[in-house]
Amino acid sequence: MGNIQIIRGVFDTQLELQDARVVAGFPSPADDYAHETLDFNRDYIRHPEASFYGKVEGMSMKDAGIFDGDRVIIDRAVEPHDGSIVVGFLNGDFTMKYLDLKHKNDGYIELKPANPDFPVFKITENDDFEVWGVVIHLIRTFEEV
Amino acid sequence: MYGIIDCDNCYVSCERVFRPDLKDKPVVVLSNNDGCVVARSNEAKALGIKAGTPYYQLAQQFPDNKIAVFSSNYELYGEMTARVIDIIRKEVPAYFRYSIDECFVYLDGLQHTDLKTWGEHLHRKIMQYVGMPVSIGLAPNKTLAKMASHFAKKYKGYRHCCLIDTDEKRIKALKLYPIEEVWGIGRRYAAKLQSMGIMAAYDFAMRDKDWLRLYFNNIVVQRTWLELNGHDCVPNEEMAKKKSICTSRSFRSMVSTLDELQTHVANYAARCAEELRMQHTVAASVAVFLNTNPFREDLAQYWNFQEQRLLTPTCSTSLIVQAANNVLKQLYRPGFQYKKAGVIVMEIGPNSPIQQDLFDYNAEQFQKMKRLDAVIDRINRLCGSETIVLGAQQCTPIGGKGKADVFANAIRHDFRSKNPTTRWSDIIKLH
Numbered sequence: 035m036g037n038i039q040i041i042r043g044v045f046d047t048q049l050e051l052q053d054a055r056v057v058a059g060f061p062s063p064a065d066d067y068a069h070e071t072l073d074f075n076r077d078y079i080r081h082p083e084a085s086f087y088g089k090v091e092g093m094s095m096k097d098a099g100i101f102d103g104d105r106v107i108i109d110r111a112v113e114p115h116d117g118s119i120v121v122g123f124l125n126g127d128f129t130m131k132y133l134d135l136k137h138k139n140d141g142y143i144e145l146k147p148a149n150p151d152f153p154v155f156k157i158t159e160n161d162d163f164e165v166w167g168v169v170i171h172l173i174r175t176f177e178e179v
Numbered sequence: 180m181y182g183i184i185d186c187d188n189c190y191v192s193c194e195r196v197f198r199p200d201l202k203d204k205p206v207v208v209l210s211n212n213d214g215c216v217v218a219r220s221n222e223a224k225a226l227g228i229k230a231g232t233p234y235y236q237l238a239q240q241f242p243d244n245k246i247a248v249f250s251s252n253y254e255l256y257g258e259m260t261a262r263v264i265d266i267i268r269k270e271v272p273a274y275f276r277y278s279i280d281e282c283f284v285y286l287d288g289l290q291h292t293d294l295k296t297w298g299e300h301l302h303r304k305i306m307q308y309v310g311m312p313v314s315i316g317l318a319p320n321k322t323l324a325k326m327a328s329h330f331a332k333k334y335k336g337y338r339h340c341c342l343i344d345t346d347e348k349r350i351k352a353l354k355l356y357p358i359e360e361v362w363g364i365g366r367r368y369a370a371k372l373q374s375m376g377i378m379a380a381y382d383f384a385m386r387d388k389d390w391l392r393l394y395f396n397n398i399v400v401q402r403t404w405l406e407l408n409g410h411d412c413v414p415n416e417e418m419a420k421k422k423s424i425c426t427s428r429s430f431r432s433m434v435s436t437l438d439e440l441q442t443h444v445a446n447y448a449a450r451c452a453e454e455l456r457m458q459h460t461v462a463a464s465v466a467v468f469l470n471t472n473p474f475r476e477d478l479a480q481y482w483n484f485q486e487q488r489l490l491t492p493t494c495s496t497s498l499i500v501q502a503a504n505n506v507l508k509q510l511y512r513p514g515f516q517y518k519k520a521g522v523i524v525m526e527i528g529p530n531s532p533i534q535q536d537l538f539d540y541n542a543e544q545f546q547k548m549k550r551l552d553a554v555i556d557r558i559n560r561l562c563g564s565e566t567i568v569l570g571a572q573q574c575t576p577i578g579g580k581g582k583a584d585v586f587a588n589a590i591r592h593d594f595r596s597k598n599p600t601t602r603w604s605d606i607i608k609l610h
Contacts, residue, residue, distance in 0.1 A: 083262040084308035086599065087606040094610070106609065111308050121609060123199040130609040166199065 189280035298340030322406035427521025462524035
């Protein structure tokens with residue numbers, strides 16, 4: 035690992051005063067380089083209306099680095115593709131798995147866990163299954179806020 | 180060109196987003212206190228369940244059907260419909276929200292687009308983004324747009340979007356459309372028209388101006404007639420903001436003490452104040468009404484209504500609660516079993532600049548109230564509604580000591596769903 039760069043982000047809405055200066059003083063030379071503060075919600079949530087949160091229960095995706103208790107951000111506006119981590123509704127529960135579309139032409143798709151101890155779900159055209167949303171971010175909290 | 184975008188079976192559709200297993204199944208949503216059916220899925224409608232059916236009758240009337248029942252969850256419906264509005268907002272030159280599940284849009288400036296395709300695409304986008312099915316009506320005025328949205332809802336062939344853009348289509352639609360369904364024709368006028376042999380919107384639109392003036396000396400009916408004939412004349416600002424806000428409930432059981440009534444009325448008043456702030460308005464008058472159960476003919480009956488004008492129009496929770504409480508004290512008569520109470524705030528106007536009464540106005544006090552309300556709104560948004568309430572909004576539970584229980588617990592909501600979009604504790608669980 036190289037250097038770790040710490041970027042300070044402001045996660046609240048703030049109004050920035052552009053070109054703020056005290057009347058008697060000199061303008062700050064930094065004013066010319068004013069740039070908006072990084073904002074995770076603004077920059078990484080592309081479709082706020084289509085974004086939902088989910089909480090992970092169990093270790094079925096552990097080899098993908100997703101553990102019990104993690105939170106994920108689900109975007110319904112993103113089109114799922116082969117290999118997407120998707121959320122679907124199966125047997126009365128929301129489930130999160132890899133989407134495998136390799137056998138689409140054979141009439142079925144697969145929902146694959148990232149853990150050999152869990153089963154692969156085979157879904158045929160006759161099953162009433164829909165991808166509910168696509169997982170786009172993982173949130174793991176190390177220090178409680 | 181106008182459009183109206185109307186959420187299909189809005190409350191049911193909100194519930195289904197987080198219960199995909201209920202797709203194609205009969206689903207109903209109950210009113211506050213789980214009293215009666217207020218929303219039905221198409222499957223529930225097909226079973227013959229009527230709006231307003233009391234909950235206890237459902238099991239009796241439909242013993243052989245599995246019907247999914249939900250208590251109303253306005254926290255969820257409010258958030259989901261706000262998402263729908265956010266999507267619409269980005270697609271149109273101008274819009275105004277007409278109710279929780281309807282939004283008018285103004286489409287001039289989109290002339291170069293094929294509007295039918297545009298509407299179908301918007302429906303698909305809202306469905307994909309938030310899982311909400313909508314019906315879209317597009318027409319040269321709002322009355323016809325409303326009519327078009329009914330056709331879009333009723334006939335699958337329209338693919339959720341009906342466009343009335345020629346005289347031919349307009350006349351065809353008018354002939355198929357019953358007069359009592361026309362926007363702006365109330366039940367009373369519909370009955371009068373039907374008694375004159377006017378059954379379809381077309382029959383009404385074809386009458387001439389002199390006939391109209393003779394029988395309907397009423398601006399709303401005359402405007403409706405003009406709109407059915409293709410003119411655009413219902414002003415936008417008239418529906419942009421509500422002229423009064425009413426919050427009322429029937430009680431779970433009869434209420435007779437002033438103390439308990441005050442708690443309920445304080446909560447209704449707080450709800451009105453919150454809504455005023457949401458639409459950036461203030462009210463100049465607060466009214467309270469109160470009644471016993473008219474169906475219990477064996478009990479003594481009483482009903483009354485009274486209003487109090489405010490010296491300075493306000494949207495402050497504590498001032499409106501105070502005013503409502505004053506009115507209630509004047510209305511209240513001991514010895515009756517009360518079934519329902521409500522608060523109405525009236526004479527609503529924009530919140531700045533507020534017309535101040537010279538003697539009532541206290542600038543410092545006013546600013547403090549404003550800051551307090553802003554903080555309360557923020558906390559209640561973050562942590563769930565009624566996290567912070569006024570002392571007056573709490574009630575003493577039967578057999579309890581002190582004012583400990585919040586109002587929400589006094590309302591019955593046995594089948595309330597979770598709030599996966601507004602509370603971290605309720606986000607969906609992924610297995």
